[in-house]
Amino acid sequence: MDSRFIRSVIALGVPGLALGVFYLLLKAFNFQFSQISPTWTAAIIVLFLLIVFAITLVVLNLWRPVRNERQNHVTLSNEPLKEKTKLNVVRDVSDEEFNELLDEIEQCLKSEILSKHELYDAYISCPMASCEPVQREQLKSELSRIVISIQKAFKLGEIECPAVMQTDTAEHDKFDDPKKALKLCFKRILYSKRFIMIYPQKLPTSSIFEVGLAMAFCKPITIFLKKGVELPFLIQKIDHRLDSAHIYRYENSLSEIESKIAKKEVAL
Amino acid sequence: MKSHSLFIALPMSSVTPQEYLDLKKKIKKLVIDLNGLPQIKKIYVAGEILESGSKFDTPAESALHDLGAITDCDLFIFIYPTPSPSSAIFEAGYAYALQKKSLYLTRSELQLPFLMRGLHRVTCASFSAWEEIVSIVQNFLK
Numbered sequence: 001m002d003s004r005f006i007r008s009v010i011a012l013g014v015p016g017l018a019l020g021v022f023y024l025l026l027k028a029f030n031f032q033f034s035q036i037s038p039t040w041t042a043a044i045i046v047l048f049l050l051i052v053f054a055i056t057l058v059v060l061n062l063w064r065p066v067r068n069e070r071q072n073h074v075t076l077s078n079e080p081l082k083e084k085t086k087l088n089v090v091r092d093v094s095d096e097e098f099n100e101l102l103d104e105i106e107q108c109l110k111s112e113i114l115s116k117h118e119l120y121d122a123y124i125s126c127p128m129a130s131c132e133p134v135q136r137e138q139l140k141s142e143l144s145r146i147v148i149s150i151q152k153a154f155k156l157g158e159i160e161c162p163a164v165m166q167t168d169t170a171e172h173d174k175f176d177d178p179k180k181a182l183k184l185c186f187k188r189i190l191y192s193k194r195f196i197m198i199y200p201q202k203l204p205t206s207s208i209f210e211v212g213l214a215m216a217f218c219k220p221i222t223i224f225l226k227k228g229v230e231l232p233f234l235i236q237k238i239d240h241r242l243d244s245a246h247i248y249r250y251e252n253s254l255s256e257i258e259s260k261i262a263k264k265e266v267a268l
Numbered sequence: 269m270k271s272h273s274l275f276i277a278l279p280m281s282s283v284t285p286q287e288y289l290d291l292k293k294k295i296k297k298l299v300i301d302l303n304g305l306p307q308i309k310k311i312y313v314a315g316e317i318l319e320s321g322s323k324f325d326t327p328a329e330s331a332l333h334d335l336g337a338i339t340d341c342d343l344f345i346f347i348y349p350t351p352s353p354s355s356a357i358f359e360a361g362y363a364y365a366l367q368k369k370s371l372y373l374t375r376s377e378l379q380l381p382f383l384m385r386g387l388h389r390v391t392c393a394s395f396s397a398w399e400e401i402v403s404i405v406q407n408f409l410k
Binding site for chain 1: 280281326327330331332334335351353354355359360362365381382385386388
């Protein structure tokens with residue numbers, strides 16, 4: 001058989017291949033359409049088209065191209081397609097749930113607390129409540145420097161860092177009450193473009209809860225982890241699963257983070 | 269009547285192997301008892317699929333399964349017997365962001381990480397013995 005003919009029909013895909021097979025069958029049996037009535041000719045052509053259509057449909061369904069699952073900066077890698085799809089359901093919130101959330105957000109924005117902020121470039125979370133008072137003061141000043149460093153290096157504007165804001169007495173009162181603090185943190189994470197966590201010690205901290213919020217809100221996540229400190233099991237390899245997640249380790253001091261940021265050795 | 273799919277989150281990987289085995293027994297009994305409730309349709313406990321403390325899934329696999337199961341559940345139960353830097357806290361944050369109906373069970377609310385003490389639409393209950401959990405859940409579902 002002529003190989004050029006085979007290559008030509010294969011190049012046309014399933015319909016072309018079907019047409020080729022049909023042609024070869026007719027040729028093998030030396031069949032001429034002029035030998036039969038026009039009604040039978042029409043019936044054979046319609047039947048042929050239906051069979052080709054059905055085969056094409058099945059083939060397209062079985063070997064359809066895999067779609068890129070990238071959505072809101074999040075791409076899950078190295079996982080089966082079925083499981084990827086399952087996770088992406090997270091992005092689908094029902095209208096009712098979404099309306100409830102919007103109502104709550106709207107109320108918060110109207111309140112005095114959040115009226116001055118609408119969108120943040122980053123949210124920085126760092127364990128504070130479970131730290132000793134002495135450690136807190138030191139952490140706050142180091143975090144302030146990190147915030148400035150990020151703003152300068154990445155040319156970012158508004159960065160939310162509740163730990164730093166607690167230095168302000170007025171803000172401190174708000175963070176003294178978990179209910180108020182939660183409202184603030186929830187909305188700020190939601191409205192931030194990216195989420196940054198600093199984890200200097202293995203602590204049962206709210207920061208772990210905030211990573212869960214950020215993950216559900218599809219925020220790019222960057223974690224600065226002190227060397228030797230272990231993250232909770234499920235987020236230990238978060239950077240392996242999400243293209244938008246990064247984990248950087250530092251030796252001792254938070255000033256190392258500041259320096260890495262200044263040199264742009266990290267991705268935010 | 270059987271309408272609730274439960275996701276149970278609790279510290280598993282942050283306990284010692286001996287504590288793990290003890291915890292696993294308690295969870296198995298709890299799951300059997302909860303399955304006996306007429307309102308419960310399905311229960312997902314990440315720890316249940318593990319054979320021993322040393323045979324954890326990889327973090328990536330566990331996260332994928334757990335987050336998928338949280339998405340599918342309609343009641344999230346967070347059991348926090350002792351303060352621990354556990355993935356269960358991360359799961360609680362994820363479930364809260366998805367506005368899942370949640371029940372937090374702890375010895376005392378003060379043991380919870382700071383932000384988790386002030387959650388809207390989350391019921392927090394204290395328990396002293398594991399046997400109490402079933403009746404707490406039953407009352408919650410009424």
